[in-house]
Every structure is written in C-alpha cells, then in structure tokens.
Amino acid sequence: MSFLNVEHLSFTYAENTENQKVALSDISFSLSKGEYLVVTGSNGSGKSTLARIIAGLLKAQSGSVSGDSFRKNDSHKKTQKKIPITSVPNGMVMQNAKNQLIAETVIKDASFGPENLNLPKDECIKRAEQALELMDMLNAREQLTATLSGGQQQKLCIAGILALTPELLILDEALSMVDPERRGIILNYIDEYHKNGGTILSITHNKDEASRSTRLIHLQQGKIVFDGTFPEFSKTHSFFSPTYEKRKITTSLDEKTKNNIIINVENLEYTYPKQTELFKNFSLSIQKGTLTAIIGQSGSGKSTLFELLSGLLIQKSGNIYAKSRPVLAGQDCASTIFEEFAADDVAYGPQQLGLSGKALKQAVKNAMDTAGVPFNDYADRRTTFLSGGERRKLSIAGIIALDAEIYLFDEPTAALDPESAVATIKLMQDLCSSGKTVIFSTHRIEEAEAADRTIILDQGKIISDSAQIKNSAYNELYKVTPYSNAADIASLSSSAIGSYNKGNSIIHKMSPLAKYIVLLFFFITVLTAPSILLLSVICTLSVVYVLLAQYPIKKLFKNFLIVLPWISIFFIFQLCFFPPQSNEKVIASFYFISLTTRKIELGLYTTLHYLGILCSLSAFVHTSTESDITDGMEALLKPFSFLEIQTKHICLITSIIFRFIPLLMEEAAIILKAQTVRSSGTLSQPQKKSSILSKFRLLLPLFIPLFIRTLQRAELLAEALDARYYGYY
Numbered sequence: 007m008s009f010l011n012v013e014h015l016s017f018t019y020a021e022n023t024e025n026q027k028v029a030l031s032d033i034s035f036s037l038s039k040g041e042y043l044v045v046t047g048s049n050g051s052g053k054s055t056l057a058r059i060i061a062g063l064l065k066a067q068s069g070s071v072s073g074d075s076f077r078k079n080d081s082h083k084k085t086q087k088k089i090p091i092t093s094v095p096n097g098m099v100m101q102n103a104k105n106q107l108i109a110e111t112v113i114k115d116a117s118f119g120p121e122n123l124n125l126p127k128d129e130c131i132k133r134a135e136q137a138l139e140l141m142d143m144l145n146a147r148e149q150l151t152a153t154l155s156g157g158q159q160q161k162l163c164i165a166g167i168l169a170l171t172p173e174l175l176i177l178d179e180a181l182s183m184v185d186p187e188r189r190g191i192i193l194n195y196i197d198e199y200h201k202n203g204g205t206i207l208s209i210t211h212n213k214d215e216a217s218r219s220t221r222l223i224h225l226q227q228g229k230i231v232f233d234g235t236f237p238e239f240s241k242t243h244s245f246f247s248p249t250y251e252k253r254k255i256t257t258s259l260d261e262k263t264k265n266n267i268i269i270n271v272e273n274l275e276y277t278y279p280k281q282t283e284l285f286k287n288f289s290l291s292i293q294k295g296t297l298t299a300i301i302g303q304s305g306s307g308k309s310t311l312f313e314l315l316s317g318l319l320i321q322k323s324g325n326i327y328a329k330s331r332p333v334l335a336g337q338d339c340a341s342t343i344f345e346e347f348a349a350d351d352v353a354y355g356p357q358q359l360g361l362s363g364k365a366l367k368q369a370v371k372n373a374m375d376t377a378g379v380p381f382n383d384y385a386d387r388r389t390t391f392l393s394g395g396e397r398r399k400l401s402i403a404g405i406i407a408l409d410a411e412i413y414l415f416d417e418p419t420a421a422l423d424p425e426s427a428v429a430t431i432k433l434m435q436d437l438c439s440s441g442k443t444v445i446f447s448t449h450r451i452e453e454a455e456a457a458d459r460t461i462i463l464d465q466g467k468i469i470s471d472s473a474q475i476k477n478s479a480y481n482e483l484y485k486v487t488p489y490s491n492a493a494d495i496a497s498l499s500s501s502a503i504g505s506y507n508k509g510n511s512i513i514h515k516m517s518p519l520a521k522y523i524v525l526l527f528f529f530i531t532v533l534t535a536p537s538i539l540l541l542s543v544i545c546t547l548s549v550v551y552v553l554l555a556q557y558p559i560k561k562l563f564k565n566f567l568i569v570l571p572w573i574s575i576f577f578i579f580q581l582c583f584f585p586p587q588s589n590e591k592v593i594a595s596f597y598f599i600s601l602t603t604r605k606i607e608l609g610l611y612t613t614l615h616y617l618g619i620l621c622s623l624s625a626f627v628h629t630s631t632e633s634d635i636t637d638g639m640e641a642l643l644k645p646f647s648f649l650e651i652q653t654k655h656i657c658l659i660t661s662i663i664f665r666f667i668p669l670l671m672e673e674a675a676i677i678l679k680a681q682t683v684r685s686s687g688t689l690s691q692p693q694k695k696s697s698i699l700s701k702f703r704l705l706l707p708l709f710i711p712l713f714i715r716t717l718q719r720a721e722l723l724a725e726a727l728d729a730r731y732y733g734y735y
Contacts, residue, residue: 008073009205010037010060010174015069017055019391027391029055031228033069037174037207042200044216044236045209046245047225048423049395053209054101056225057178060207061098063725075174075205077734091123091735097172098729099180101394101421103159104338105722106729109661110632112138112154112162113147119170119730130169137165140195142188152668153278156183156337156417157304157449164192166730175199177208179394181215182420183337185303185449193218211423213246248428250456253297253435267475268294268412268443269315269332270483274324276314276466279500284310284466288324291475297438298445299454302463308447309337311463312414315445318495318679320488327483332412332445334683337420339394339401341673342680344711348392348400349374349385355408355684369407377403378429390718394421402430404684406437413437415446419453431456489682498675505627505668513555513629518638521630524551528622532615538607541614548621555625562624569616577609636661658732666723673715 015033029052037043047053058064062077077095097119100106109115116134125133138144141161146154154162160183167175175196181189197218200206210216222239224232232239240246269292276285284307292298300308313319315326316334336342345351352370361369371381379399392400398421405413415434419427431453434444438458446457454460462470489495508514513521528548535541552562582599590602630638639660643653727733 008036009039010073010075011071012036012056012060013070013072015056015059015066015071017052017059017064017067027387028228030059033228033230035223035230035233037073037075037205039074039173039205040200040203042206042218042220043208044219044222045207045225046211046216046222046239046423049399049421049426050393051225052228053225054178054393057098057176057207057209060174061096061176061729063098063728089735090125093171093173094123094731095172096174096176097167097170098176099160099163099167099178100726100729101179101182103156103163103183105719106163106166106726107151107159108723108726108730110150110152111147112143112149112151114633115151115162116143116165116169118732119166122731122733122735123170124735133169133171134165137168138162140168141165141192152672155305155309156420157185157188160184161188161192161304170731174205174207177206177210179209179211179421181210181212183304183417183449185301186451187303189449211421211427213424216246246424248424250428250431250452252456253438253458255458266293266295267291267483268329269445270327271315272325272327274314274326275322276310276319277322278310279496285314285321285324286466288466288468290461290468292443292445293475294329294443295438295441296443296459297434297457298459298461299457300445300447300461300463301449301451301454302447305465306463307466308463309416310466312416312445312447313679315486316414316683317486317488318492318682320492320496326486328412328486329483330411331486331686332414333405333408333410333686334414334679335402335405335416335418336676336680336683337416338676339397341676341715342401343389343397343404344677344680344714346388346390347385348379348387348389349381351389351400352403352407354681355404358685359408369409373403373407374400376406376433378426378433379403395423395426398422399426399430402433406433408684411442413442413444415444417448418446419448419450427453489686491678491682495675495678495682498671498678506631507556507628509556509629511554511556511629513551513625516629517641518630518634519641521626521634522638522642525622525626528618532618532622538610538614541611541618545614545618545621548618548625552621552625552628555629557624557628562621565624566617566620569620570613573609573612573616576612577605632661655733662723666720669719669723670712670716673719674712677711677715 013034015030016028017030019027019029033052033056045053045056055064059066060071060076075095107115108118113131113134116138117130120130120133121127135144135147138147141164143158143161143165146158151159151162160180164177164180177196181192184192193215196204196206196208200220206219208215208219216222216239217236219236222232222234222236223230224239224243224245232243269290271288271290274285274288275283277283300311302308310319312334314321315328316332317326318334343351345354349370352373353366356366356369370385374381374384377399379396384396384400389397389400398418402415402418405415413434418434419430422430427450434446435456437444448454459471459473459475461468461472516524528544528551531544532541532548535544553559585600587604590604592600592602593606594601636657639657640653643656646653
C-alpha cells in the first residue's frame with residue numbers, strides 16, 4: 007500500500023441550503039514516504055479542512071483518502087490485552103493551540119498521547135521530556151497549561167504530537183505564534199526529522215518554512231492550482247511577493263511637544279495570579295498618531311501589557327494615563343467572536359455606543375471592507391464556518407468599527423496569508439495617518455520594521471527601544487482605571503487556572519488515595535446521617551478538615567452565602583405549599599403558611615448537607631492537583647482491574663470534569679473581556695460602581711455566547727482526545 011493517496015476529495019460546509027461554502031473541490035494527489043510537502047493558499051482556501059480529513063479528524067463527503075499514513079478509524083482491533091505501540095500513522099498539530107491542550111500541567115499534557123499507546127509510564131515520561139526539551143519547555147514541566155502564553159501553548163502542542171512519533175507529521179500553521187528564535191530551532195529540527203526519513207505535511211503562510219520543503223501544493227478556492235517545488239512556485243506565483251513598506255512621516259519621533267504624548271505609563275507593577283512578578287517599575291510613553299510594534303519571546307508580557315493598558319487587568323501599583331481608553335483586539339479571535347453572523351458581530355460594539363439604522367450599517371460595512379472581510383461577501387456568513395484567518399480579520403473589523411482614538415492589536419497577523427498580513431499592517435498605518443494611535447504585537451521582524459517605533463520586551467522589561475521617548479510633559483490625559491468588572495474578569499481568569507493551591511498543610515501531604523477516602527467519607531456520612539445531632543457533628547468535622555487544609559475561611563463563607571438564598575427559597579416554598587401532616591406539631595401558622603417542627607428539621611438538614619459537602623469538596627480541590635485526582639481515582643478503582651474491567655476511561659472522565667470547568671471559566675473571561683472592550687465609554691465618563699444588579703446586567707449577555715462556546719469546546723475537546731489517539735488502541 008502507498009504512503010498516502012488523496013483521490014477526488016471534496017467537502018462543503020453547509021451553512022444553510024442557500025449559502026454553502028465549498029472548502030475542497032476534486033482534490034487529488036499522492037505523498038511518498040520521506041517527502042516534505044508544504045500546502046499554501048489564501049485564508050479560506052481549504053488548507054485546514056484538507057489537513058483534518060487526512061488526519062482522520064473529519065470525514066470526507068466525497069472522494070477517498072488511503073495509505074499507510076491515513077488513520078482508519080475502524081481498522082485496528084481492540085483486545086483485552088493492550089499491546090504497546092511505538093508509533094502512530096499520523097499526528098496533527100492544529101491551528102488553535104489552546105483547543106488541543108488536554109491536561110492541567112505541561113508534563114501531563116505532553117505525556118497524554120504516549121499513555122494512549124499502552125507504553126510503560128517511564129517511557130511516556132521519557133518521550134514527553136525529550137519533546138519538551140526540544141521545544142524549550144522542559145523547565146516549565148510543572149507549569150499549569152492555563153497560564154501559558156499563546157506561543158508557549160503552541161510549542162506544547164507540537165511537543166505532545168512529537169511524543170507520539172507519528173509516521174506523518176501534519177502541521178497546520180503550527181508555528182504562527184512562536185517567536186523567531188524558537189521558530190528557527192523548531193524548523194531546524196523538522197529539517198533534521200526529514201533528513202532522518204520523517205514525512206511532513208505542513209500548512210503555512212511563511213516563506214522560510216515553505217522554502218525548506220521538497221514539494222509545494224498551492225490551493226485556491228478549494229482547488230489545486232500548483233503542484234511542484236518552491237523555486238518553481240516562486241517564479242510563477244506572487245503569493246510570497248507582498249512586502250511591507252514603512253510609513254512616511256513628516257516629523258521625527260524625537261521632535262517632542264508637550265501635547266503629543268497620548269499614553270503614559272508610570273512605574274507599573276503586575277504579578278500573575280499564583281505566579282511570579284512580571285512587570286516592576288515599568289514605564290512607557292507613546293506619542294499620538296504613531297504606529298508602535300512590540301516584539302518579544304512567548305511569555306515576555308506583550309498580551310498582559312495590552313490588557314493592563316486597556317483596563318482589563320488590575321495592576322498591583324503604578325499609573326496609566328491616556329487621552330482616551332485604548333481598545334483591544336485580543337489574541338484569541340475565536341472566543342472574541344460571539345454572534346452567529348459576521349455582520350452582527352461587528353455591529354455589537356457600535357450598537358452599544360448608540361448607533362442604529364443606516365449609520366450602524368454603514369459603520370459595519372466600512373469596518374468589514376477595511377479589514378478584508380467585504381460586507382457584501384461576509385455579512386450573512388455564519389461565524390462558526392469561517393477559517394482561522396477570516397476570524398482574525400472579523401475580530402479586527404469589530405474593533406475598527408468602534409472608531410476609537412487608540413487601538414491595541416495583539417498578534418493581528420497571526421494565521422493570515424502574506425497578502426492579508428501586508429494589508430493588515432497597511433490598515434494600521436492608514437489608521438495612524440488619519441490621526442489614530444496604534445500599538446501592535448508581532449513575532450515577525452519584517453512587520454516590526456514597518457512600524458514607526460519598535461520595542462522589544464523580555465520578561466516584562468524593555469530591553470530595546472528604537473525611539474527613546476522620555477516621560478515629557480503631557481496635558482489632558484485621563485487616568486486609565488480598570489473597568490468596573492475587572493475584578494470579575496480576574497476572578498474568572500483565576501478560576502481558569504484551577505482551584506489547587508500549593509501548600510504544606512497536613513491535607514496537602516496526604517496521598518491521593520487518602521484524600522479520596524476522606525472525601526467519600528464526608529459525602530456518604532453527610533447524606534446518610536440519621537439525625538440532626540450526628541449531622542451537626544459531621545459538619546463540624548468537615549469544618550475542621552477544611553481548616554486543616556488551610557482553605558481561606560473568607561472564601562468558604564462567600565461560597566456558602568452564594569447558595570444560601572436558594573436554600574432560603576426552598577424553605578419558603580415548603581412553608582407556603584406543603585400543608586402540615588396530621589401528626590405534626592404546628593409552631594405557627596398564617597393563612598396557608600404553616601411552620602412545623604418537621605419543616606424546620608428539613609431546612610436544617612438541607613443547610614447542613616450543603617455545608618458538609620461544600621467543606622469537604624473545597625478542601626479536596628484546594629489540596630489536589632490534577633495528577634492527584636487521576637492518581638487517586640486509579641488507586642481507588644485498582645481492585646476492579648483484577649476483574650479485567652477497564653478503569654482508565656473513568657479516570658479520564660473524572661479528570662476532564664475537573665478540567666472542563668476551568669476551561670469554561672477561561673472562555674467566560676475571554677468573552678467578557680471582548681464584550682467589555684466593545685461596549686465601553688470614554689475615560690472622561692466616571693466608572694459606575696459595581697452592584698449586584700449591575701453585575702447581573704453585565705453577565706446576562708454572557709450566557710448565550712458561553713453556552714455556544716461550551717458546546718464548541720466540548721466538540722473541540724473530543725477532537726483533541728481523538729488527535730492524541732485516546733481509545734484508539
């Protein structure tokens with residue numbers, strides 16, 4: 007059998023009966039073992055769809071894919087005896103790294119794939135460590151995946167797939183968020199991997215990556231329009247030809263006046279939740295009408311700086327001043343788009359600012375046309391069917407539509423084809439020429455060189471600045487205070503990191519199995535206690551247990567108060583709608599409302615049940631890592647293995663439940679950030695004080711987008727498990 011054969015492959019995304027998006031049309035080609043194939047094409051040309059079908063993650067609608075490197079989902083035989091597997095047919099690193107992460111920590115995520123190949127645990131760890139070392143991530147092996155930057159997440163995904171030792175390595179824009187230094191190291195490794203007989207299929211927009219290939223296929227509107235070598239392609243096609251041009255400005259940045267400073271940052275300090283300090287005594291001044299590029303390695307603080315400047319994060323100390331509140335187009339464009347149709351999503355911000363009717367439609371049209379997603383072509387397109395690059399452009403359109411004075415774009419050209427990337431840089435230059443001020447982050451040196459000023463960040467410090475702008479006098483600047491819901495955003499983001507807190511308490515030192523036994527003890531005894539007295543004793547012990555775990559009492563009390571109103575409503579419902587029985591002692595009555603000893607006991611039972619479960623569960627998640635949760639479950643279910651009952655699935659489901667809740671908190675935080683930025687007023691308008699009613703109004707628009715993203719994340723998580731061969735062997 008050949009290595010890979012693709013014959014007459016076609017695929018259509020059916021948005022509705024009237025509007026269908028043809029992704030692939032009659033694609034045919036073969037791939038030999040040892041080839042290095044690069045697939046290029048504009049955004050929306052069908053590249054990712056092709057990769058997913060070849061990887062076995064998406065079923066072809068017509069045509070066929072065959073060969074040794076194609077994963078056939080029904081070809082392997084599952085037996086009771088698990089045979090170790092040394093390699094897999096293929097492994098795919100997807101475009102959105104965040105959606106491919108599964109485990110809580112770096113080392114657990116990298117070793118998850120090998121664990122599904124029935125390999126010994128030490129071999130799984132060895133493979134994971136080797137892959138992490140290659141990606142320069144071994145020193146972060148115990149770091150929480152939720153705290154990684156976009157570039158670090160992408161490197162971890164590559165490590166997780168390399169640990170599988172795939173016969174065919176499929177890369178879908180896998181290096182788009184990686185800094186140039188690490189990109190070069192990874193590309194050199196891929197070259198070495200190819201020289202040693204490895205086969206590669208890489209989807210990329212990067213000229214350097216494409217030049218390393220032995221073969222290049224170019225897609226256009228779902229069809230192959232070129233199949234040859236990179237030198238041949240460069241002679242006949244202009245795909246990589248667009249170049250960045252520096253904006254012409256009439257005055258030097260060093261020619262300062264007292265009124266040209268539009269952003270001034272003074273002695274900023276910030277520390278990540280549950281992490282080390284990032285910014286300390288950080289100062290920066292930005293001139294009006296300038297285009298500033300910020301570059302730096304993954305995790306250097308670029309995204310965090312943008313969120314601090316816009317007021318989405320609360321700094322530890324220091325001040326930020328600006329002429330108006332900067333608006334931010336976030337890095338994670340998939341989660342910042344929360345409407346069903348493209349035009350509706352772009353219209354969200356202007357609607358919040360009061361636009362309607364013809365003015366609203368014109369603002370949306372102008373923004374979409376400017377961002378490269380023409381209104382006439384994309385207005386009625388469903389956002390879920392857009393490609394990664396199209397989503398990126400749409401998220402930019404949603405920010406441009408706000409007509410702000412200061413724009414922050416976080417990796418605005420990631421996943422864009424060369425022509426679109428050049429157009430995006432030109433778009434930002436044009437904004438500056440019209441009097442706007444733009445700051446953007448990038449990993450591409452050529453993009454930074456097209457800016458008026460380039461700043462290099464390293465671990466929260468400016469190590470290079472092409473234009474030394476001193477903190478000169480500035481007038482009419484307002485203090486950028488955090489949004490009124492910044493604390494809510496921080497709380498959601500903190501929840502996304504997980505509930506575990508590193509400590510040295512007696513409970514922390516207990517074995518995973520012992521923690522489960524104690525948790526089960528409290529659950530069973532709390533729910534089965536035959537009397538109020540015994541239940542009170544058990545609840546008292548659960549409070550002692552949570553104190554021994556060093557769980558914050560204030561937080562415990564706050565969590566208890568959240569549910570207490572619902573318990574009260576349940577109690578009132580009993581008083582109003584449950585008549586007393588004949589043998590009950592009535593303490594007081596008023597019309598149809600009666601208070602009896604049984605109802606009081608039932609109310610106490612409900613309150614104590616909740617208190618006991620809350621204390622025991624809080625102590626458990628506060629002292630247990632994801633490894634503790636899975637290891638404890640494995641130890642708890644070990645007796646069933648002697649009966650040849652597979653317990654791995656139960657352990658994984660338990661782990662996913664504890665992992666999925668933080669994922670939803672992360673999604674909620676990202677959506678809330680996007681909605682906040684796109685519905686904000688000016689700095690001259692005082693921030694309204696947060697109240698329960700205002701929080702309810704604030705969170706209400708979050709529910710529907712979060713529900714949709716929950717379904718999408720569940721589907722993506724299932725695909726991520728499939729990509730790591732969970733349950734395959």
